[in-house]
Amino acid sequence: MEEKKDFNAGQDEKRDTLTTRQGHPVTDNQNIRTIGNRGPATLENYHFIEKISHFDREEVPERVVHARGTGAFGYFETYGKAGDEPVEKYTRAKVFSGAGKRTPLMVRFSTVAGSKDSPETARDPRGFAVKMYTEDGNWDLVGNNLKIFFIRDAMKFPDMIHAFKADPASNVPNPERMFDFVSRTPEATHMITFLFSPYGIPATYRHMQGSGVNTYKWVNEKGEAVLVKYHWEPKQGIRNLTQEEADSIQAKNVGHATQDLYEAIERGEYPEWELFVQIMEDGYHPELDFDPLDDTKLWPEDQFPWLPVGRMVLDRNPVDFHAEIEQAAFGTGVLVDGMDFSDDKMLQGRTFSYSDTQRYRVGANYLKLPVNAPKVPVRTNQHRGQMDIRDPKESGENPHINYEPSMKGGYQEASLEGRPQHRPTYNASAMTEPIDRPNNYGQAGDTYRSLEDWERDELIKNLSSALAVCDKRIQDAMIEHFTQADEDYGRRVQEGIEIKMKEIEEMKTEDKVPGRETGKTKFGQGS
Numbered sequence: 001m002e003e004k005k006d007f008n009a010g011q012d013e014k015r016d017t018l019t020t021r022q023g024h025p026v027t028d029n030q031n032i033r034t035i036g037n038r039g040p041a042t043l044e045n046y047h048f049i050e051k052i053s054h055f056d057r058e059e060v061p062e063r064v065v066h067a068r069g070t071g072a073f074g075y076f077e078t079y080g081k082a083g084d085e086p087v088e089k090y091t092r093a094k095v096f097s098g099a100g101k102r103t104p105l106m107v108r109f110s111t112v113a114g115s116k117d118s119p120e121t122a123r124d125p126r127g128f129a130v131k132m133y134t135e136d137g138n139w140d141l142v143g144n145n146l147k148i149f150f151i152r153d154a155m156k157f158p159d160m161i162h163a164f165k166a167d168p169a170s171n172v173p174n175p176e177r178m179f180d181f182v183s184r185t186p187e188a189t190h191m192i193t194f195l196f197s198p199y200g201i202p203a204t205y206r207h208m209q210g211s212g213v214n215t216y217k218w219v220n221e222k223g224e225a226v227l228v229k230y231h232w233e234p235k236q237g238i239r240n241l242t243q244e245e246a247d248s249i250q251a252k253n254v255g256h257a258t259q260d261l262y263e264a265i266e267r268g269e270y271p272e273w274e275l276f277v278q279i280m281e282d283g284y285h286p287e288l289d290f291d292p293l294d295d296t297k298l299w300p301e302d303q304f305p306w307l308p309v310g311r312m313v314l315d316r317n318p319v320d321f322h323a324e325i326e327q328a329a330f331g332t333g334v335l336v337d338g339m340d341f342s343d344d345k346m347l348q349g350r351t352f353s354y355s356d357t358q359r360y361r362v363g364a365n366y367l368k369l370p371v372n373a374p375k376v377p378v379r380t381n382q383h384r385g386q387m388d389i390r391d392p393k394e395s396g397e398n399p400h401i402n403y404e405p406s407m408k409g410g411y412q413e414a415s416l417e418g419r420p421q422h423r424p425t426y427n428a429s430a431m432t433e434p435i436d437r438p439n440n441y442g443q444a445g446d447t448y449r450s451l452e453d454w455e456r457d458e459l460i461k462n463l464s465s466a467l468a469v470c471d472k473r474i475q476d477a478m479i480e481h482f483t484q485a486d487e488d489y490g491r492r493v494q495e496g497i498e499i500k501m502k503e504i505e506e507m508k509t510e511d512k513v514p515g516r517e518t519g520k521t522k523f524g525q526g527s
């Protein structure tokens with residue numbers, strides 16, 4: 001880019017002179033132009049009108065989910081291996097080859113249901129979205145802290161999110177809405193078990209795990225594919241909050257996790273995570289009692305070991321939150337050569353949703369913004385639209401040809417050499433049907449039994465408190481799901497609800513409006 005001449009600096013020897021967006025020096029930024037110093041104002045107040053109208057447009061719509069978040073920049077360093085095997089055995093993705101190679105990246109952590117400034121102490125999954133600027137273009141791994149999800153079919157996602165958010169008529173948040181939906185969604189039993197355990201409120205973003213949740217594929221140089229799941233493990237350790245701890249933090253600070261991440265990086269304490277993968281041959285796997293593509297299930301570690309593949313370090317804070325974090329756009333479709341989609345139905349539904357919402361939320365040219373643009377040359381014919389910020393000097397060698405194929409120049413397709421395609425074959429009828437092996441309760445029971453005693457106590461306490469305010473039909477349905485997972489689990493939740501309901505009954509006093517009566521002083525009205 002041509003260096004910008006600072007004419008203002010030349011005029012008054014100052015490099016920090018305030019200008020308008022047109023580059024005009026601003027000589028008065030305190031007073032609007034008026035007829036006499038008491039007004040009225042004039043319409044040709046160009047500087048004021050530009051300033052206020054830009055302010056009126058300062059916010060883009062917040063994300064429909066994961067609106068509250070923060071992020072940082074850093075790098076991924078590959079080990080060049082997946083466990084003891086060279087990683088090339090499974091994938092030709094260059095981001096994983098060549099031990100020690102570093103790839104720049106950015107990460108955005110988030111909560112899910114709350115809006116942009118909601119408390120970061122919510123009992124809610126945490127988003128863990130990573131964008132790697134690889135030598136083959138961008139790779140996004142859009143995950144959560146927990147390793148599984150509430151539902152396994154993308155069709156249900158909008159209903160699920162509606163149920164998790166506030167009442168559409170009153171805008172009052174109400175846990176009954178979530179349990180109403182979940183009580184009719186047995187596959188959510190496993191995720192609810194994690195969410196209401198201490199894992200449901202990570203202490204900070206630095207101390208939480210991450211997971212791709214959905215199943216992807218890795219493709220090697222022969223075009224052979226395996227199923228793959230990704231997991232991030234924090235080197236800082238895993239820390240979670242009890243409900244009481246979260247409540248006491250929330251009373252003083254609704255942005256403690258953003259503050260913690262920012263301040264740690266400013267101090268030079270760079271958080272680090274190790275990346276692991278689990279690998280499975282693609283297929284139906286009749287020997288398993290669940291469908292490997294079902295995202296409500298964990299892949300048992302003893303059968304599908306965690307293979308370390310690299311590490312991530314976050315060592316730079318954003319300089320401008322809006323430009324670098326709020327406008328960041330991640331998607332599950334953003335894969336590089338050597339990766340592919342599995343048949344996981346949720347993953348496929350998600351893949352449409354992300355770029356669709358980003359075209360609306362940020363705009364058609366969201367990929368031109370520095371945080372979203374790949375760090376390799378982009379040679380595309382997809383141009384124009386609002387805010388097309390191309391530098392005309394960067395047009396291709398033949399700026400007349402914006403189509404392909406052409407005999408007159410323009411961009412050419414890349415060669416397939418060294419990139420044999422992975423070609424799964426299908427032979428089945430089109431249908432709208434659930435999967436064969438839902439097994440909604442097996443792993444929920446395993447997870448319940450594998451929690452430590454204090455974690456199980458917390459789980460029962462948290463579920464009982466939330467369910468105590470729900471309709472009896474919802475309570476009964478939830479107790480039935482927990483009983484199916486483990487009899488002890490169902491029995492303890494039932495007892496917990498009864499105790500909690502009694503406590504609520506005993507505490508019931510006349511409805512009181514909070515606060516102390518004020519207003520005895522009659523300001524400006526004499527005494």
Ligand code: HEM
Pocket residue numbers: 062063064065066069108109110126127128129142143144149153154155157211212213214328329330346349350353354357358361
């Ligand atoms: C954000 C859709 C399931 C993780 C979003 C956004 C949408 C969306 C529309 C907002 C994106 C934006 O405005 O830039 C869906 C749909 C799902 C689904 C339709 C199911 C069919 C999941 C699952 C995970 C997940 C299973 C976890 C693996 C995230 C994360 C973000 C996000 C981390 C925030 C990304 C950021 O920081 O900008 N999702 N989602 N989502 N989703 Fe999902």
